[in-house]
Structure formats: C-alpha cells, structure tokens
Amino acid sequence: MSVHPTIAAFATERNSLVVGGVPIDRLAERAGSTPFFAYDRQLMTDRVGYLRSALPAEVHLHYAIKANPMPAVVDHMARLLDGCDVASAMEMKVVLDTPTPAERVSFAGPGKTRGELAQAIAAGVTIEMESGSEAQRVAEIGNRLGLRPRVALRVNPDFQVKGSGMRMGGGSQQFGVDTEEVPAVLKQLVAADLDFQGFHIFAGSQNLHADILCEAQSKTVELMLELAERSPLPVSYLNLGGGFGIPYFDKDRSLDLAPLGENLARLIDTVIRPRLPHSRVVMEFGRYLVGEAGIYATRVVDRKVSRGRTYLVVDGGMHHQLAASGNFGQVIRRNYPVAVANKMTGTDLEPVTVVGCLCTPLDTLADNVSLPRADVGDTIVFFHAGAYGLTASPTAFLGHPMPVEMLV
Numbered sequence: 001m002s003v004h005p006t007i008a009a010f011a012t013e014r015n016s017l018v019v020g021g022v023p024i025d026r027l028a029e030r031a032g033s034t035p036f037f038a039y040d041r042q043l044m045t046d047r048v049g050y051l052r053s054a055l056p057a058e059v060h061l062h063y064a065i066k067a068n069p070m071p072a073v074v075d076h077m078a079r080l081l082d083g084c085d086v087a088s089a090m091e092m093k094v095v096l097d098t099p100t101p102a103e104r105v106s107f108a109g110p111g112k113t114r115g116e117l118a119q120a121i122a123a124g125v126t127i128e129m130e131s132g133s134e135a136q137r138v139a140e141i142g143n144r145l146g147l148r149p150r151v152a153l154r155v156n157p158d159f160q161v162k163g164s165g166m167r168m169g170g171g172s173q174q175f176g177v178d179t180e181e182v183p184a185v186l187k188q189l190v191a192a193d194l195d196f197q198g199f200h201i202f203a204g205s206q207n208l209h210a211d212i213l214c215e216a217q218s219k220t221v222e223l224m225l226e227l228a229e230r231s232p233l234p235v236s237y238l239n240l241g242g243g244f245g246i247p248y249f250d251k252d253r254s255l256d257l258a259p260l261g262e263n264l265a266r267l268i269d270t271v272i273r274p275r276l277p278h279s280r281v282v283m284e285f286g287r288y289l290v291g292e293a294g295i296y297a298t299r300v301v302d303r304k305v306s307r308g309r310t311y312l313v314v315d316g317g318m319h320h321q322l323a324a325s326g327n328f329g330q331v332i333r334r335n336y337p338v339a340v341a342n343k344m345t346g347t348d349l350e351p352v353t354v355v356g357c358l359c360t361p362l363d364t365l366a367d368n369v370s371l372p373r374a375d376v377g378d379t380i381v382f383f384h385a386g387a388y389g390l391t392a393s394p395t396a397f398l399g400h401p402m403p404v405e406m407l408v
C-alpha cells in the first residue's frame with residue numbers, strides 16, 4: 001500500500017509520527033491536553049521554497065491568511081513571502097502586526113462594511129474593490145479622512161475555470177465587477193481620484209489540473225492586459241489569483257508545478273513585459289502553502305463494536321475540524337488521510353470508523369478506514385489540518401473546549 005503524499009511529508013521515529021521535530025506523545029504533553037492542532041514550521045518553509053523555485057522570480061507571492069490565520073503562522077509566512085491577502089478587518093490587524101508593510105497587503109472580499117473600509121484606508125492597504133458601489137463608498141470615506149485610498153479592481157472574468165473545488169469567477173458571481181462593467185467603473189474611479197493600482201482576478205480554488213490552471217492563467221493575463229490597455233488610469237498591479245490545490249484524497253495526485261512555472265514565465269516575457277513593463281505581478285495562495293503542514297490530533301476515549309462495525313470514538317470532532325467530516329462544502333464525503341500517530345508502523349490492520357464526540361451522525365471523521373488496532377488512549381491524527389481547520393469549524397457547537405494550536 002502506498003503512503004499518501006501528505007503523510008509521507010512527515011517523519012516517523014520509533015513508531016511515532018513526528019511534527020516539527022517532536023514525536024506526537026511529547027507534543028501532546030506539551031499541549032497539555034488533546035485535541036490539538038500542530039503546524040510544522042519547516043514544512044511551510046519548504047513549501048514556500050518549492051513554490052518560489054518553480055515560479056518565475058518576478059512573481060510576488062502572497063499568503064491568503066484565511067487558510068490559517070493563527071498569528072504565529074501568519075508571522076512566519078509573512079517573513080517568507082512578499083505580502084498577504086486578507087478578507088476582514090480582523091485578518092488585516094493580524095497581518096499589520098507582522099513586519100509586512102501595508103502596501104503589500106491586499107484586502108478582498110464582498111460586503112466590506114464602512115467601518116472596515118475606513119480601517120483599511122487609514123492603514124494604507126490595497127482595497128480590492130468588489131463592486132462600483134463599494135468604489136463609491138471608498139471614495140466617500142477617503143474624502144472624509146483626507147486620504148487617497150489605494151485600490152485595485154477585482155474583475156469577474158467572462159470565462160470559467162473547470163476542475164476547481166470552489167469556483168469564484170465566471171458567470172454570475174457575488175465576487176468582483178463583471179468584465180463588461182469594468183470600463184464604467186474605471187471612469188468612476190478617475191472622477192473619484194483614487195490611487196488605482198490595477199486588477200485582481202481569482203477564478204477558483206483547489207484545482208489539481210496543471211493544464212486547466214495554465215489555461216486560466218493565460219486567459220487571466222490576456223483579459224487583464226486588454227482591460228489595462230483600455231483603462232484611463234495607469235495599471236501597475238496584476239493579481240492573477242492562485243487556486244493551486246492539494247491532494248486531499250487517496251486518488252488525488254500532487255499538482256505538477258513545472259508546466260505552471262513555464263507557462264507563467266512565457267506569459268511574463270511575451271505578454272506582460274512588452275505591454276506593461278513595470279507592473280507588479282502577484283499570486284496569492286492559501287491551502288497550497290499551509291494545508292499539508294498541519295495535523296489535528298485526538299485521543300481515543302472509547303472503542304466499541306456495533307453490529308459488526310468497530311467504532312473509535314475520539315475526544316475531538318467536526319467542531320474543530322469540520323472539513324474532515326465532509327461538511328465543509330464537499331459534495332461527496334471522502335476520508336481525509338488519517339493515522340494512529342503512536343502506532344505508525346503497526347501492521348495489525350483492521351477496518352474501523354472514527355467518530356467525534358458530538359452527538360450527531362454528521363460527526364464522522366473517517367468512515368471505514370484501515371488502521372492498526374487502536375485502543376482507548378491511542379492518538380488518532382487527521383492530516384490536511386493546516387488550512388481551513390479550526391477557524392473554518394463551528395467551535396461553539398455542543399460547547400466543548402477550544403483546542404490548543406501550536407506552531408512547531
């Protein structure tokens with residue numbers, strides 16, 4: 001049986017999973033209690049290095065912090081990357097507490113309130129505006145504060161990207177300004193005297209198909225340059241989005257970055273540089289940078305057999321790691337990679353179903369998986385917990401305590 005690539009990224013030492021150089025039992029002692037999340041600092045650093053080596057040096061890499069906004073993680077990533085993408089005033093605060101300069105922070109997302117816009121303008125971050133009426137509000141608040149807001153326009157493209165886990169561009173969307181409306185909004189920006197930077201297109205998330213991503217990059221660049229050439233305002237910022245996926249499930253393969261890097265290099269050399277020589281090209285990544293570097297560790301509190309099926313009941317659940325239960329936007333429930341972290345090399349495999357401690361059948365964390373025999377007190381670890389884990393989960397549901405998070 002081959003080991004899932006995400007599990008293979010972690011070391012094991014005498015039967016035990018190692019995260020950030022520390023064996024799991026010792027990490028549990030350090031945490032003081034289970035369940036806990038542990039994020040491997042070195043794996044994150046390595047992933048940034050790998051991405052940089054595969055993409056052209058001119059591409060500025062941003063961290064989309066909603067994937068994992070733990071302040072220590074954001075601080076670590078901020079020091080490795082060229083900027084951060086935030087989607088709320090709270091996220092903006094976390095990034096501004098790191099050494100990231102405000103002009104390297106982009107603030108996207110629908111429904112920014114007047115209060116959030118005022119905070120963003122005062123901070124001097126780049127507001128990625130999602131509509132003409134948001135542009136109007138930005139201009140009004142800028143006037144009131146006596147500041148010239150730094151802005152970009154998020155565009156909802158007239159093409160769609162297939163194969164994304166989540167589509168966020170093309171067709172009708174709550175995100176961005178439809179391509180055909182862009183000239184009118186740009187005219188509005190001229191009148192309002194905003195500090196216009198350029199365009200942002202984020203077409204979709206969790207895509208594992210290099211060929212489709214290449215096509216999306218090419219279409220994104222073509223569209224942005226067309227818009228730039230017809231723009232009454234100079235364009236110096238092209239945020240091409242990201243959307244790189246990670247292999248959550250057994251049959252998924254890791255994304256091959258080589259064709260993506262080559263395609264981007266070609267686009268920069270032949271399309272962007274000849275037409276917009278001084279523009280700043282940005283891409284933004286969330287799960288690709290941190291998702292595989294994190295684990296969610298739980299302890300078995302009960303082992304029971306019901307009509308022939310063995311259940312391991314653990315002290316964690318969907319209230320901390322919703323995605324592992326299949327209820328975070330997944331259409332079909334599939335198991336995330338899972339292991340008995342203190343019995344990594346165990347060979348006495350048995351079929352088991354791992355469930356959480358919430359009183360709902362939704363709280364199934366691994367359905368009919370093959371694991372070494374585990375008993376009460378053993379540690380069950382769920383992989384892919386580095387992105388869209390704790391902060392994407394309904395932590396108040398059933399009133400259990402919050403887990404510890406550690407960057408190791």
Ligand SMILES: *Cc1c(COP(=O)(O)O)cnc(C)c1O
Pocket residue numbers: 064066067085087108202205206241242243244284285286287288387
């Ligand atoms: C969520 C988000 C991202 C990050 O998506 P990942 O799939 O985690 O890489 C990037 N950009 C924008 C605008 C987003 O909303």
